[in-house]
Amino acid sequence: MANLKDIRDRIKSVKSIQQVTKAMKMVAAAKMRKAQERMEQARPYTHKLHEIIQTLLPDVDRSLLPLLDVRDIKRYAYVVITSDRGLAGSFNTNIIKQAQIEIDSLGKENVDLFCIGKKGRDHFKRRGYTIIEEHIEFWNEMEFNHAIKLGDGIISHFIDGKADEIRVIYNEFKNVAVQIIVKDKLLPLEYNEQQEEASSGERLYEPSRDDIVKSLVPRHLNVQIWQYLLESYASEQAARMVAMENATLNASDMIKALQLEFNKARQASITTEMLEIVSGAEALN
Amino acid sequence: MSTFKLEIVTPTRILDEGMITYVRCPGLDGSFGVMTNHASAIIAMDVGEIKITRENRDYYIATGGGFADIQGDTVLLLVESAEEANEINIARAESAVERAKERLKQNKGIDEKRAMMAISRALNRMKVAKR
Numbered sequence: 001m002a003n004l005k006d007i008r009d010r011i012k013s014v015k016s017i018q019q020v021t022k023a024m025k026m027v028a029a030a031k032m033r034k035a036q037e038r039m040e041q042a043r044p045y046t047h048k049l050h051e052i053i054q055t056l057l058p059d060v061d062r063s064l065l066p067l068l069d070v071r072d073i074k075r076y077a078y079v080v081i082t083s084d085r086g087l088a089g090s091f092n093t094n095i096i097k098q099a100q101i102e103i104d105s106l107g108k109e110n111v112d113l114f115c116i117g118k119k120g121r122d123h124f125k126r127r128g129y130t131i132i133e134e135h136i137e138f139w140n141e142m143e144f145n146h147a148i149k150l151g152d153g154i155i156s157h158f159i160d161g162k163a164d165e166i167r168v169i170y171n172e173f174k175n176v177a178v179q180i181i182v183k184d185k186l187l188p189l190e191y192n193e194q195q196e197e198a199s200s201g202e203r204l205y206e207p208s209r210d211d212i213v214k215s216l217v218p219r220h221l222n223v224q225i226w227q228y229l230l231e232s233y234a235s236e237q238a239a240r241m242v243a244m245e246n247a248t249l250n251a252s253d254m255i256k257a258l259q260l261e262f263n264k265a266r267q268a269s270i271t272t273e274m275l276e277i278v279s280g281a282e283a284l285n
Numbered sequence: 286m287s288t289f290k291l292e293i294v295t296p297t298r299i300l301d302e303g304m305i306t307y308v309r310c311p312g313l314d315g316s317f318g319v320m321t322n323h324a325s326a327i328i329a330m331d332v333g334e335i336k337i338t339r340e341n342r343d344y345y346i347a348t349g350g351g352f353a354d355i356q357g358d359t360v361l362l363l364v365e366s367a368e369e370a371n372e373i374n375i376a377r378a379e380s381a382v383e384r385a386k387e388r389l390k391q392n393k394g395i396d397e398k399r400a401m402m403a404i405s406r407a408l409n410r411m412k413v414a415k416r
Contacts, residue, residue: 038297045296048363052327052354144296204326207313212329216352223296 004269007262011255019250020091024087025244030235032176039173039230046227049220057191060213066159067217068087070188077112077132079186081170081228082120082136083236089243091171091236092119094123098181099169103129112163114154116221116229132157139233147226155221160189170228171235177242179235186224189217287321289358291337293346293367300346300367307338308360310353319353319360319379328353328365332405334413345370347413349406373414382409 062068080099084091096119103111108129115121115134125131133153138146157163166187171179205212288304309318311333330353335346351364385403388396 035399041298043297044299045294045363048294048354048361052352052363056327095297204324204328206317206328209327212327212352215329225297 004262004265006263007258009125011258011262012250014254014258016247018165021244021247025241025248026239028237028241028244032234033240035230035234035237039227039234042223042227042230046223049223053189053216053220054191056209056213056216057189060210062188063279064210065214065217067155067187067221068189071164072117073164075110075112075152075163076103076106077114077157077166077224078114079114079150079166079168079170079228080120080124081168081232082115082117082123084118084139085121087243088236088240089246091239091243092117094181095169095171096120096123098183100124100182102167102169110159114150114157116150116232125187132162140174140181142229142233144222144226148222150229151218151222151225154186154225155218168228170232171239173231173234173238176238179239184228189221288322289319289321289384291360291362293335293348293362293364295364295367296351297366303339304335305339307336309336310362311335311348311350312364319355321358323355323360325357326353326355328355328415330362331388332402332409333361334416336407345413347373347410368378368410369411370413370416373410375411375414378407378410378414382411 013208059069060068062070078099080095082095086092099120099125103113111130113124113129113131114129115124116136118136119133121131121136133150135146135150154166158166165185168182168184168186170184174180174184199248286306288306291302291305293300293302307318307320309316309326311331313329313331316333317328330348330351332350333348335348337344337346345368347366347368348362348364349366351362354363366412379380382404385400385407388400
């Protein structure tokens, strides 16, 4: 039987772990609320812009913009969005696993990587993947400028012909308990070829439709990337909150079990002591 | 007066202006006005002020440019920013102008375009706020 002091020390250490997980949970909850708000505010803009693009593009010649250029695919690029910090349950593991399966199926020598977040960067760097760009340690002060910078890098990579298709893997925020991994094709810009073209035929465009498409498309990409970052950040905080909640509960269970063991040990020692006294007295008689 | 619906959507918020009779927006080649029964159109917008007439009163909004999507009896303005006159912080706009001018003095060429844009946005804000 473990001795009393050992058990007491363990209870103490589990309790302090629990305090940490509780605090982390609260911090993640506060951050998540903010992130969620930001993300939900951005969604309508992103979706409307997307809608407009979808109605415009079917009538536009793909040769108008290099971003629309569909080439034979010799080389892929992946944008993998993870977080900087761990302790967020399976948030990073799932994304990295999915990304690695996809990349390996294409052959790791045929894929360039844009790593967002330390966790993904570390994982792929250690395994010798080709990392073109890494963006880390910006989540806390994330701004639209980050999306623009990232977008510029991705766009020039595509336009320079270094990759013929660019895909994104990230966590989309469904709700606090559910984040789903989404795989999107970012470039060349995709659209539904069989759009009902009734409405777009009679529209006026000012300056011209081609000019509008030219300025809309890069803006659309930046906004899209911004949305990915917001979604991922909100998901990260939600995942961490849930993970820390579970950790706190587990710590409670552990404390309970240890307390029981402690009481048992205490009673056992009292019983032994009494037996010793009684048998000592007996011997004197 | 017949009315139509106006919605202003920015990356950070949505302004639902409700039913209005007239809106004037800063187009790339000069301002344009929209009233009911306008033809469907997509029009690029520049930095400038949006004027809205609702129930015979005029309202002003400063915008950072974007697009107007006119479809049927709904007008949707997809813009980078939109601030109502009473929300604008004039002191902040003034200091933004100062900062941008300072930048222009210091390094020529590098960020000239961005600084000029910043100045035009800030001046626009000040103009709208003083309406």
